[in-house]
Amino acid sequence: MNYFVGIDIGSTAIKVAVVDEAGRLAGVHVTASGSLFHKNAKEALARLLTDLKLTRDDVRYLIATGYGRKLFKEADDSISEITANAIGAHEAGKAFGGVRTIINIGGQDSKAIQIDADGHVVNFAMNDKCAAGTGRFLDVAARNLEIDLEELGDYHFNSHSAPLAINSTCTVFAESEIIGLLASGHDKEAIVAGIHYSIAKRTVRLAKRVGIEDRVYFDGGPALNKGLVAAIEDELQRQLVVPEHPQTTTAFGAAILARNEYLAEQA
Amino acid sequence: MTERQSISFNHSRQAREAENILNHITDRFDDNPRGMDYFYDLFRRVYCRGEALPHEGVRIGTTCIHAPEELIHAVGATPVRLCNGAYHYDQIGGDFMPAKSCSLVKATLGMLSSKDPVPRVGRLELIVNPTTCDQKKKASAMIEGMGYRVYDLELPPAKESEEARLYWQRSVRQFAVRLSEVTGRRLTRKGLKAAMARTARAQAAFRTLHQLRKSQPAVFLGKDAFLVTNAFFFDDIERWTAAVEALNAELQQRLQQNFQAAQRKAPRILFTGSPPIFPNLKLPLLIEEAGGVVVADETCSANRMLYDLTAVDEWRLDDMVDALADRYLKPCTCPIFTRNDDRRRRLLELADSFAVDGVVYQAFAGCQVYEMEQRSIAEALSEKGIPMLYVETDYSPDDMGQLSTRIEAFLESIKTRKRKRA
Numbered sequence: 001m002n003y004f005v006g007i008d009i010g011s012t013a014i015k016v017a018v019v020d021e022a023g024r025l026a027g028v029h030v031t032a033s034g035s036l037f038h039k040n041a042k043e044a045l046a047r048l049l050t051d052l053k054l055t056r057d058d059v060r061y062l063i064a065t066g067y068g069r070k071l072f073k074e075a076d077d078s079i080s081e082i083t084a085n086a087i088g089a090h091e092a093g094k095a096f097g098g099v100r101t102i103i104n105i106g107g108q109d110s111k112a113i114q115i116d117a118d119g120h121v122v123n124f125a126m127n128d129k130c131a132a133g134t135g136r137f138l139d140v141a142a143r144n145l146e147i148d149l150e151e152l153g154d155y156h157f158n159s160h161s162a163p164l165a166i167n168s169t170c171t172v173f174a175e176s177e178i179i180g181l182l183a184s185g186h187d188k189e190a191i192v193a194g195i196h197y198s199i200a201k202r203t204v205r206l207a208k209r210v211g212i213e214d215r216v217y218f219d220g221g222p223a224l225n226k227g228l229v230a231a232i233e234d235e236l237q238r239q240l241v242v243p244e245h246p247q248t249t250t251a252f253g254a255a256i257l258a259r260n261e262y263l264a265e266q267a
Numbered sequence: 268m269t270e271r272q273s274i275s276f277n278h279s280r281q282a283r284e285a286e287n288i289l290n291h292i293t294d295r296f297d298d299n300p301r302g303m304d305y306f307y308d309l310f311r312r313v314y315c316r317g318e319a320l321p322h323e324g325v326r327i328g329t330t331c332i333h334a335p336e337e338l339i340h341a342v343g344a345t346p347v348r349l350c351n352g353a354y355h356y357d358q359i360g361g362d363f364m365p366a367k368s369c370s371l372v373k374a375t376l377g378m379l380s381s382k383d384p385v386p387r388v389g390r391l392e393l394i395v396n397p398t399t400c401d402q403k404k405k406a407s408a409m410i411e412g413m414g415y416r417v418y419d420l421e422l423p424p425a426k427e428s429e430e431a432r433l434y435w436q437r438s439v440r441q442f443a444v445r446l447s448e449v450t451g452r453r454l455t456r457k458g459l460k461a462a463m464a465r466t467a468r469a470q471a472a473f474r475t476l477h478q479l480r481k482s483q484p485a486v487f488l489g490k491d492a493f494l495v496t497n498a499f500f501f502d503d504i505e506r507w508t509a510a511v512e513a514l515n516a517e518l519q520q521r522l523q524q525n526f527q528a529a530q531r532k533a534p535r536i537l538f539t540g541s542p543p544i545f546p547n548l549k550l551p552l553l554i555e556e557a558g559g560v561v562v563a564d565e566t567c568s569a570n571r572m573l574y575d576l577t578a579v580d581e582w583r584l585d586d587m588v589d590a591l592a593d594r595y596l597k598p599c600t601c602p603i604f605t606r607n608d609d610r611r612r613r614l615l616e617l618a619d620s621f622a623v624d625g626v627v628y629q630a631f632a633g634c635q636v637y638e639m640e641q642r643s644i645a646e647a648l649s650e651k652g653i654p655m656l657y658v659e660t661d662y663s664p665d666d667m668g669q670l671s672t673r674i675e676a677f678l679e680s681i682k683t684r685k686r687k688r689a
Contacts, residue, residue, distance in 0.1 A: 067668050082676030109669060120687065121680035126673055128632070128659045128666075 002060045003052075004262060006088075006254025007041060008081065009033065009068030012107030012135060013221065014041050016048045017251035018059075019259055023091070027052045028248040037068040061262040063254040079257060081106075081250050082113060082124050088253025089217045089243075090119025096241045100214035103207055103232070103240070104250075105199070105222040107135040112207040125209040131171045133202035135222050140171055141195045144178045145188050149225075155192040156227025163231075164194035174198070196231035204235040217241045219249040276317040279383070281355040285314035288546040292490055295556065298528070299491065300521070302514030306494050309502060310545060317387055320501060325392035325450060328415075330375060330406070332572045333397035333422055333599070335591045338443050340462035340504070342450040347388050348500035350568070351378045352544030354662040363409050364402070368633040370662040371544065372402040380413050388501075391415060393449050395442070397422050399603045400636060418445055425605040426596050439592035456584045463577060463587065469504055472511040473573040479518045480562050481621055484527045486518050489538065489551045489561020496569035497545045529560040534681040536561045537618055539644070540629040540637050542568035547662050550629050550670070557675045563621040565614055571600060602636035610640070611647045618653050624681045626655040627674070633661075654681065 001020060008015040014033050018026040029048035034040050041064075049055065064075035065084040072078070085104055093099030102113040108131050113124040131137060142149050164186055168174040174195075181191050199222075207216070216238065222228055223246035233240050243249060276282055293299060293307055312318040322345040329336065329348050339346040351374040360377030378384045379394075396407045397420040404419075411417045421438045423431035443454050452458075476495065480487055495514070499507055521528075536559045543551055543566065551561050564570050575598040579590040600610035618626065626648055630637040641657050648655045656677040660666055 067672070080672050080675035080679055082672065083679045118687075120683040121676065123654070124673075124676060124680070126669070 001058065002262070003054055003058045004255050004258040005045065005059050005062040006084065006251040006256070006258055007045060007062065007064050007066075007072065007075070008084065008248070008251035008254060009037055009041050009064060009066040009072060010081075010107055011067050013247065014044045014068075015066075015248045015251040016041075016044050017248050017255040018048060018052060018054070019252070019255040021259065021263075023256055023259055025252060025255075028245055028251065030247050033068070038071050041068065041072055042074070061258040063258040063261070065250060065254045076258070077261065079254060082111060082126075083121060084253040084257065085111070085219070085250045086113050086115045086121045086253065087119055087256050088249040088251070089113075089219060090115055090253075091256050092243045092249055092252060093215065093217050093241060096215060096217075098215065099217040099241055101207060101210070101212050101216045103203055103216060103218045105134055105203065105218075105220040105228075107221065110134050110203055110206060110220075112203075112210045114210045114213060123210045125206050127206065132174075133199045134171075135220070137171045137174065137199060138195070138222055138225070138228075140175055141178055141192075144175055145182070145191065147188065147192075152192055152196075152228070153226035155189045156196055156225075156230065159187075159189035159193040161187075161190045163197045164190045166191075166194045166198040192227065193231070196225075196228045197235070199228060200231035200235040203232055207236070212236070212238075215241050217243070217249075219243060219246040221247050223247075276383075277315065279317075281353055282315045282317065284353055284355050285310065285546045288548060288552075289315065291552060292494065292548070296488065296490070298526075300487070300514060300517050302510070302517040303491050303494070305510040305513070306491070306498050309498055310494065313387070313501065314546070317383070319387040319389055320503065322389075322503075324452075326389055327446070327449075328388065328391040328394040329397075330394065330403060331397045331399050332567050333399060333595050333601075334395040334420055335439060335442075335595050337459065337462045337466050337577075337591055338439075338446055338454065338588070340465065341454055341459040342446045342452045343458075344392070344446070344450050345503075347391070349375055349379065349388065349394065350500070350542070350544055351375045352497075352547035352662065353378070354547070354664065356381065357662040363406075365633075369400075369402050369541075369631045370547070370633075371541065371631060372406055374662060376406060376409060379410055379415065393418055393445075395420050399601065400634070402633075416449075418442070422596075422603075424603070426599065427606060432593070432596065435596045436589050436592040439595070440588055443588055454584070454588075456582070456587070459584065459587050460582060463579075463591070465504055465508075467576065469499070469508045469511075470573050470576060472508050472515065475515045476511055476518070477563070477570070477574065479515060479522065482522055483535075483622060484531045485529045485533065485535070485560045485562055486521045486526060488528050488555055489536070489564070490548055490555055492561070492564070493543050493548055493551055493569060494545060496573065499573065500544075500568075529555070530558065532682070532685070534559045534624040534678050534685075535622055537614065537621065537623040537626045538564040538629070539566060539614060539626060540641075541631040541634055542566040543629070544568050549662075549664070549667065550627060550658065550660070550674075553667070553671050553674050554627060554678075557671065557678050559674070559678045559681075561627075562623065563617045565600065565610065565617060567601060570617075574598075602640040607640065611644060614644060615647065615651060618648070618651070623653065624685065625677060626653060627677070628655055628657045630657070630659050631661055632659050654684070 069078040356377030360373030
């Protein structure tokens, strides 16, 4: 059997996806990027292949994407994560009746992408060099509140007062704002909800810049946080499509592209 | 002694910054035109080795393209455009400016405040500071505080009305008087005519180069084009013109031999917004390394500086000065003007005549006027089906990774768009 790999080397996590010749997802693997991008990426790939009982020889084509895409010389080709994300969301979105707008929140940036009916990028917007409203922002906030990232969703829904306003859009300033709120005796739940709404507002503004059309797909690690999903849905006034593996949509897109490229070369 | 000084200069931070970018420009691209060697060498001498260029008469610094340089030449002085592109000086200039302000203004102040400025501008008899954007206006007093003589060349905030035109013509006439005082030389009809003829020759050479970039596939890359126009800031005008003419002849030959500077399908990019000034060629380099080609620009470090010609009715001194004033006001598409429909028109015209696939719009963070005009430009382009990538950035290299992702995605989306149309 022929298999195809997409590897998304992000600022926080490395995501690997394998698809078969029919474009079906065979498996995914996620690991921390660490400081040794290249080594960790190779290990993540080897690990997933072993889990799937495959060898490197079964892989016909490999496409790298994400910040570390150019360092991964083992790849046949590389592509920007915006294009890969579009392809992945288009493919994964079919099960939900098709998507035209993508919101992605990653470790150090957030993006909004508008795609056409064929999954091609029509327009996109990305935050300008600043980690405000990204996964890193949630990371820092969770650390200040001394709770686990995974718990943020629960805290959000357990908040019984109105979400507190977090006005700073800068991660560093927001940190002092959060500490200030804690010091004045506010409970963590209301602060967490406030953080989610602050990110949601920012993200929705970004999405409006590219234009919101049809179903909106939400992916990236922070899409695992149900509290954030609810806040964005509230700000957007519509439901989001959140896939089963929101972290690996971009890797999946790169794998689909690898398969398409291979088939095109064979034809 | 001189030897030792030059060695230590080579190792200075500003020299290393310049050298890195020059190596990048020359080594990461194949088949650079031989005619570019003049410019590569010029930048190495001035920016990496700190050589001072020979000059005629006293030097007059300018901080903007609104200062009519023909008047400076006509009184036997040498104009040097001071707008700086170095991150090293941007950091130093940060001391003078609010946190969120324009890198270009910060770097220019940083350079002027340093004891050993690059390029070695030497002693400046006068600095002409046209009263354009707020940041440049308020820089006047700061530059004076650094020990320079500053002349505020008063520019109107609008350019359409007859009042604005008359106001500006008076400003330019007063400037001419001031230049005579500073240099001790009278402005004569003969002197100005000769100076205008020299600038016109330089402009003709630029326009030929500009036209050559219409070719499909491209024969010349934008990273080199920006270096050529950047050299005009400080190089001797006649040597510069001769070097551009030689380059044009070579490119003409390349065109006949069907030479390609980029792939046939390379997305053709029109560059607009805050000006790329050496060594800050970050965006043009990222675009061309990602497989695009910058075929034209609408910036004050290149096209806006050199394209528009002076039209003289009668060759009398007064008329010539007024004609110069008109040329430095009317066609200018700087966003400092209250209304700026000309910029939109010019971009659409360039996009059309250069068969452009997309526009990259650079705004230096803190440059409000470019940031604000972004919207109307994007709308005008989108009506014509031309995609635009808006990038807010500054001189620091720390957003290179993020920018390369955005530029690659932009080029990829242009390619799919073209494939679909085909």
